[in-house]
Amino acid sequence: MRVLAQLAMVMNLDKCIGCHTCSVTCKQAWTNRAGTEYAWFNNVETRPGQGYPRRYEDQERWKGGWERTSKGRLRLRAGGRLSKLGKLFANPDLPEISDYYEPWTYDYTTLIEAPLGDDVPTAAPRSAITGEPTQPTWGPNWDDDLGGSTEHGVKDPIAEKLREELGIRIKFEFEQSFMFYLPRICEHCLNPSCVASCPSGAMYKREEDGIVLVDQDQCRGWRMCVTGCPYKKVYFNHKTGKAEKCTFCYPRVEAGQPTVCSETCVGRLRYIGVLLYDADKVTEAASVADEHDLYPAQLDLLLDPRDPAVIRAAEAAGVPHDWLTAARRSPVYRLIHDYRLALPLHPEYRTMPMVWYIPPLSPVVDAVSGSGHDGEHRDNLFGAIDALRIPVEYLAELFTAGDTAPVRRSLRRLAAMRSYMRAVNLGQETDEDIPASVGVTGEQIFAMHRLLALAKYDERYVIPTAGVGQAHDLEAIATRCSLDVDGGPGMGGGESTVDLVSWADGGRPDALFPTLRGQDR
Amino acid sequence: MRSPRKANGNSANSHAEGAATSALLRLGRYLTRTEGSADLHSVHLTGGREGDAFYRDRWSHDKVVPSTHGVNCTGSCRWNVYVSDGIITWESQDPDYPSVGPDKPEYEPRGCPRGASFSWYSYSPTRVRFPYARGVLVEMYREALRQHGDPVVAWASVMDDPMKRLSYQRARGKGGLVRVSWDEAAEIAAAAHVHAISRYGPDRVAGFSPIPAMSMVSHAIGSRFMALIGAPMLSFYDWYADLPVASPQVFGDQTDVPESADWWDAAYLMMWGSNVPVTRTPDAHWMAEARYRGQKVVVVSPDYADNTKFADEWLAPHPGTDAALAMAMGHVILTEFFAERQVPFFTDYVRRFTDLPFLVTLTERDGAYVPSKFLTAADLGDTEAAEPAWKTVLVDERTGEPVVPNGSVGFRWNEHDQGRWNLDLGDVVPRLSLLDDPGHRAVEVLLPRFDVDGVLRRGVPAVEAGGRLVTTVLDLLMAQYGVRRGDLPGRWPSGYDDPAEPCTPAWQQEITSVPAERVARIAREFAETAEASRGRCMILMGAGTNHWFHSDTIYRSFLALLTMTGCQGRNGGGWAHYVGQEKVRPLTGHATLAGAMDWVRPARQMIGTAYWYLHTDQWRYDALRNDELTSPLAPGALAGTSAADTLAQSARLGWMPSFPTFDRNPLDLVDEAEEAGIDPAHHVTAKLREGTLGFAAEDPDEPRNWPRVLTVWRSNLLGSSAKGHEYFLRHLLGTDANLRGEEAPPEARPRSVKWQDTAPVGKLDLLLAIDYRMTSTTLFADLVLPAATWYEKHDLSSTDMHPFIHSFNAAVDPPWQTRTDFEAFHTIAKRFSELSERHLGVRKDLVATPMTHDTPGETAQPGGVVRDWRDGDVEPIPGVTMPRLTVVERDYPAVAAKLATLGPLLEKLGATSKGITYDVGEELNWLRAKNGVATTGAAQGHALIDTDIKAADAVLALSGTTNGRLATQGFRELERRVGTELAHLSAEHEGKRISFADTRSRPAPVITSPEWSGSESGGRRYSAFVINVEHGKPWHTLTGRQHFFLDHDWMHELGEALPVYRPPLGAHHLSGEPGNGAEVTVRYLTPHSKWSIHSTYQDNLHMLTLSRGGQGIWMSPSDAEAIGAKDNDWIEAVNRNGVVVARAIVSHRMPAGTVFLYHAQDRAVNVPRSETTGKRGGTHNSLTRLLVKPTHLIGGYAQLSFGFNYLGPTGNQRDEVTVIRRRSQEVRY
Secondary structure (H helix, E strand, O other): OOEEEEEEEEEEHHHOOOOOHHHHHHHHHHHOOOOOOOOOOOEEEEEOOOOOOOOOOOHHHHOOOEEEOOOOOEEEOOOOHHHHHHOOOOOOOOOOHHHHOOOEEEOOHHHHHOOOOOOOOOEOEEEOOOOOEOOOOOOOOOOHHHOOOOOOHHHOHHHHHHHHHHOOOOOOOHHHOOOEEEEEOOOOOOOOHHHHHOOOOOEEEEOOOOOEEEOOOOOOOOOHHHHHOOOOOEEEEOOOOEEEEOOOOHHHHOOOOOOHHHHOOOOOOEEEEEEEEEHHHHHHHHOOOOHHHHHHHHHHHEEOOOOHHHHHHHHHOOOOHHHHHHHHOOHHHHHHHHOOOOEEOOHHHOOOOOEEEEOOOOOOOHHHHOOOOOOOOHHHHHHHHHHOOOOHHHHHHHHOOOOHHHHHHHHHHHHHHHHHHHHHHOOOOOOOHHHHHOOOOHHHHHHHHHHHHHOOHHHHEOOOOOOHHHHHHHHHHHHOOOOOOOOOHHHOOOOOOOOOOOOHHHOOOHHHOOOHHHOOO | OOOOOOOOOOHHHHHHHHHHHHHHHHHHHHHHOOOOOOOHHHHEEOOHHHOOHHHHHHHOOOEEEEEOOOOOOOOOOOEEEEEEOOEEEEEEEOOOOOOOOOOOOOOOOOOOHHHHOOHHHHOOOOEOOOOEEEHHHHHHHHHHHHHHOOHHHHHHHHHOOHHHHHHHHHOOOOOOEEEOOHHHHHHHHHHHHHHHHHHOOHHHEEEEOOOHHHOHHHHHHHHHHHHHHOOOEEOOOOOOOOOOOHHHHHHOOOOOOOOHHHHHHOOEEEEEOOOHHHHOHHHHHHHHHHHHHOOEEEEEOOOOOHHHHHOOEEEOOOOOOHHHHHHHHHHHHHHHHHHOOOOHHHHHHHHHHEOOOEEEEEEEEOOEEEEEEEOEOOOOOOOOOOOHHHOEOEEEOOOOOEEOOOOOHHHOOOHHHOOOOOOOOOOOOEOOOHHHOOOOEEEEEEEEOOOOOOEEEEEEEEEEEOOEEEEEHHHHHHHHOOOOOOOOOEOOOOOOOOOOOOOOHHHHHHHHOOOHHHHHHHHHHHHHHHHHHOOOEEEEEOHHHHOOOOHHHHHHHHHHHHHHOOOOOOOOOEEEEOOOOOOOOOHHHHHHHHOOOOOOOOOOEEOHHHHHHHHOOHHHHOOOEHHHOOOOOOOOOOOOOEHHHHHHHHHHOOOOOOOOOEOOOHHHHHHHHHHOOOOHHHHHHHHHHHOOOOEHHHOOOOHHHOOOEEEEEOOOHHHHHOOOHHHHHHHHHOOOOOOOOOOOOHHHOOOOOOOOOOOOOOOOOEEEEEEOEOOHHHHHOOEEEEEOOOOOOOEEEEOOOOOEEEEEOOOOOOOOOOEOHHHHHHHHHHHHHHHHHHHOOEEEEEEEEOOEOOOHHHHOOHHHOOOOHHHOOOOOOEOOOEOEEEEEEEEHHHHHHHHOEOOOHHHHHOEEEOOEEEOOHHHHHHHHHHHOEOOOOOOOOOEEOOOHHHHHHHHHHOOHHHEHHHHHHHHHHHHHHHOOOOOHHHHOOOOOEOOHHHHHHOOEEOOOOOOOOOOOHHHOOOOOOHHHHHHOOOOOOOOOOEOOOOOOHHHHHHOOOOOOOOOOOOHHHHHOOOOOOOEEEEEEEOOOOOOOEOOEOOOOHHHHHHOOOOOEEEEOHHHHHHOOOOOOOEEEEEEOOEEEEEEEEEOOOOOOOEEEEOOOOOOOEOOOEOOOOOOEOOOHHHHOOOOOOHHHHOOOEOOEOEEOOOEOOOOOOOOOEEEEEEOOOOOOO
16 A cells, blocks of 8 residues: 545535636636637536537547556557657647637727727737637637537537437427536546656656646657647647646645635635545556446545554655645545545546546426426435436536446435425424435534535635645754755855845745655755 | 756747757657556656746735725625736635624635636726827817917817817717827816806716725715716616616615525525526525525526526526516415415514505596505594604504504604604504405405506405595405405406416416416415525525516516515515615715715716616607506506606606706806895796796707716726617717617607707717726727726725625736826816816805605605696695705815815714714714814815725715714614614624724624614624514605505506516517518517626626627527527627627527627627628617606605615616627628
């Protein structure tokens, strides 16, 4: 057992209002610059819909993620080593800018500077890449709120799959309307195919928190990571020629702050916490034969942070005390493991994603009560889950490689919580059969309610800071002026090359930032 | 080892030059990787903290400053603004809100994608960085100034030259802005003001700036300037059609609603025409979370709106038919919970808190009866009591005798009844139905219906009282809703499944398409939940149901459901009107500063809709006669009239304000009177009587009566709220328009308003806009002043969605030549005062104001009977049968000094709001000490408010919500009137005073205050009317209760004395628009957008990227197919009012026959020229036109009295249709 700790995220889609605040705050903080205009580390998709870049889930086309060979081993779907080598300079599996969208801007200055003419000035659109006049024909969120559904929504790869493989036809008709939103960031996978795809070794997964990053110095712009990532969450900066991606806001989480997308989520649906897992078993788990077993296999990878054996092993592996404490308080672990509410996104890609989702429940009762039954009654409520506007099969294709049982369990537990709490709300006696029927206790319902409904800030985000566990590194600092450490700015002259007035190129004095865990850099 | 210095900032070039080499080098590494390393832990790396210094650098910043957004939105969200190298970089929400309590979710983090993108504006290419002026105008002005040497004379010379006027007015909106200095801009603005006041009168100048709550100081400063010079401020809440007229009608309150945290308390939540995730984005989580404690959620929306995702049930009535659905729900509730069985919780509530037990007289008509007026103490022959005509009557069940209970408006204002203005019934048990009176007789009443032609004939029990035949409001209500009881005569529904008789579920199904069975079931569930939860059912209602011509009837049908089930005045219950309902929590302080009430009273305040209806000449195109609106049972007072006639009548009876008021300069009128030695009010009354003085509203097109100078700040009037946009362009501004309509034919023109043969084109001398970005308003303005943004100034923000006050703070100082609104108005005022020395001096002004709600004036015209002095019904008596007339002094050279100080009237008269006057002596002492005093000039010795922070502190010090001393003092005052204990509500905070600094450090929770009807005491969630229900304080209405019945003459004219279903207007146009080829006629709706707050943010690149980059019209696949349009095709929407060019967004979430053009996408971005006219396509309001509903103009009658933004005609825009065509896909800009 090799215990590693990872920061993971759960998003409760049942609460997502599709406002895109997360996308905008992320964009403003990270990618509103030349070269990344088209890149949204965080985006929100309306489902059914094509997503961004369009139809990214069509791995037949894009060759992202892993596939299992007949011998039971994993290989990159984009091809083995030699085939990749052959394609180094012409990667056919790369989305083009039109698959994302060609970013545009406007002749805004016309509004102020237009000379006297014969009509009202207007700012006409221009390509942000070429500067030429253009017309927007696709965007990062073109099919928002089912826009263009009858032309575009029908091309949703999941809708296609349901139609072609399962004969389930999603109706794009007024009376049958349904939608939900899917916010997406990098999955910071345990078995990241982007990292494996990189010919330069520029991508890496941080040992201390599992964040997957692109080393901007090492990156040589091959873009194999773009192909390799089945979620299409690595982007090519066309100005710098480097790959860029969601950083899980490491400058923030290192300081114990939630990611920008989380903290600014006005739906209060994101959770961040620590998960412990057995690093030695990742490959094995990602290689199980039956795709339906991938979700349970990933669940099994997760280690119980309350188990003394796990704690001992983790301590031995150098996981700091505060990380272990955080793991025990982890909201993410509870939602994934204890309540079985959260599910992974597309486990069939075999990357072992670490951003999980609680499926959307609603609307639930109208299908049942439409027939004259009491939609609020527990029995009907559970029955209704199979009559959901959002087909359970659709959700299962997203979260469990098509296995509807885990989705149904999650939805039934949410429904049970509503039903049970209604009695509490109205001051009536609770019906203990309700939690029992979905395999939880009344206390657990209250605990779920606390986490999902009250969702207090310090329970949504349990994030240990990065350096505190390494107090021994700081011992030297603590006994002297903190600036006087070796090479520190307070040393003055000597061997320090630190220019206090202007740190060059975004560099920082070494001594101000001791390494984690005391290892050599 | 990883280098700590390896940011990628300089690596682009090295990559470019060395790509090939590097590739080869790296290849080696690639090939030497361990084989079979599918387990990727070989690439686990440590020390990642310095692996990507680029991002760490990007995250670094100099400081973080809390601020918020001053947009017209109820968010009032707290944001952290990041500043790096002195530049604003981005913003993210500050999650630090005071807790709502351990058992509830919290307010953090409030915000939305629009707010998150605001910093884009700071340095965007659409930012207004310098003052600009219309080139044609400024050249003529400079030339004239060289010639005349005096700015005012120079300005006048340009204005007096028709060719010059024409040349710059026709250039409006066509580019050609040139940079000018602040000095020159201020001089032109000041000269224009001085000229207009001197030549035409101060009421020919106007200011427009909406929504004070969203930056109180920036609003107040300009409004205060207008008040000091005597210019009217134009209302916005009614103009935006956000004012729910049903609220003053039913509650006697402008709007008071629960904070969003109170949704959590609801057991049943209906969202009816309110798309919460889009329009209340920061609050929406309460809706999602409350479901987890078992709240049931019902959405009523014609499309699959964003909130439908959260609904347990979705009802999709045809647009505008919502009242039919609600009336049917009322039918079910009255049948099952009032007729078939009685629920003590409900009956007890309606007895105490509604007008249902009150007696209404019946008048004979066509062999039956019609309901007439409330029976009053005067009818009972009570001559002893004060104001008997204002005291309504009910029957005491114990004795069967009529009694006059406390609490009606007759108890409110007279000294004799001190302590009796309350809802205490003593031992009286109000009789709800006269069926319980053994002596009753059954009579038939006639009731109007509007779904089809005809009249309802239904029985009610009646008795004699005061010599009249009377029944109760409840009995009338049962008849109106078609709930049969006993063997009452008349024609009744045979059951829920009777489609022919209003108001059954089957009847509504024919109208709305919603299945009858579902309506009955949901109504039953609603009432059962209300009973079980003791009133915790809530209806969120918004623009979808409030922007219709007949929205007041729609809302009354909703309010009826809540009131009959005892849900108003409860935590978790009641109405929650969420559109435009901004709440200036520190109400008294803001109103004092904004109205310059410390220097001069009263201020001129104008109803916006009437102002624009007349001055943009939309009245000339309005062929709708009131006869088309009146009841089949109307007595005929409105027969043959048009909206302009009713406006004129409302103005001369003192019901609604009217500015400009007279067809003369009011300054000259006083001079004239004083010269003749006559009291100016007598002078004016005499001239009116003899017909030598007229009202401007009776001849709005006469040049003397035009508005001359208009200042717009904190607003994009033309691109956002201007219903009848193209009429504004042609008539108010005098420039090109895509207007296609024709003037009303002679037989449809007003009778009492003069028709000038030629419609004026170009009324305004000057349009002055202050903004930080380019909009339709700045594009058409003559002067554009560069404003500071919300991250560059200090100000205050509050909302009714949360109970906090917090602040704007300057993260950086205003860049380039931008200035805060506060500074801009001081700049203009200073120059204005200088120019006034020579041209205006000290003058006297005659101010005509209407009878006002929450003042004794609301009891001027008893009985709601129309008596017109012009018809000889009564004498013209100012303040009784016509407007109040007040002479005030205007010391024009002192305007700048007064703007910057708190004047002496506060000391003398105190500060008043909602009928309560506060002694603010202590507060003034504190402000003098804190802010300092003016040491010289006209305002010497007065407390300074010469900076935005000082003004903010004055607002906070002078309000009960932010000053516990005043809150408690106000409650003590109220106790004297009401006679019950109230001061304990704020006593816990009597010593608490919120200062500006407090609002900066964290959002500050407000104090319970008599300024509002709810309570935050003890940390409870705010819900409206809690004080009324829990402490017996009357509503500010005629009966002191919530009204189902409205007995004013004009309510009877319109057939709206009781809740009723009225179909949307314009349905007949659906087949009436001419056309050829592939086109489709559809209902045209303009709901609020997901990607903008009105027009703000719609031009923001982030929002344009996340939407589709310009105007889009959402339509159903079948409508798109009918015109051969695919998704994203260019289409044109055309009707008599104008043209819109947009892209089609085709979606199955839209019902067939209805299209959406999201509100206020404006034309400044990506709007091509239209095929129809060859000119630039219009805005969403290019297809709309104003229609004025007469009942919104009622005044002088208890709750139906004017109040600024409280009551007035709405600028509704939903009852519109348009033709849609696919156009050529080649577009030209």
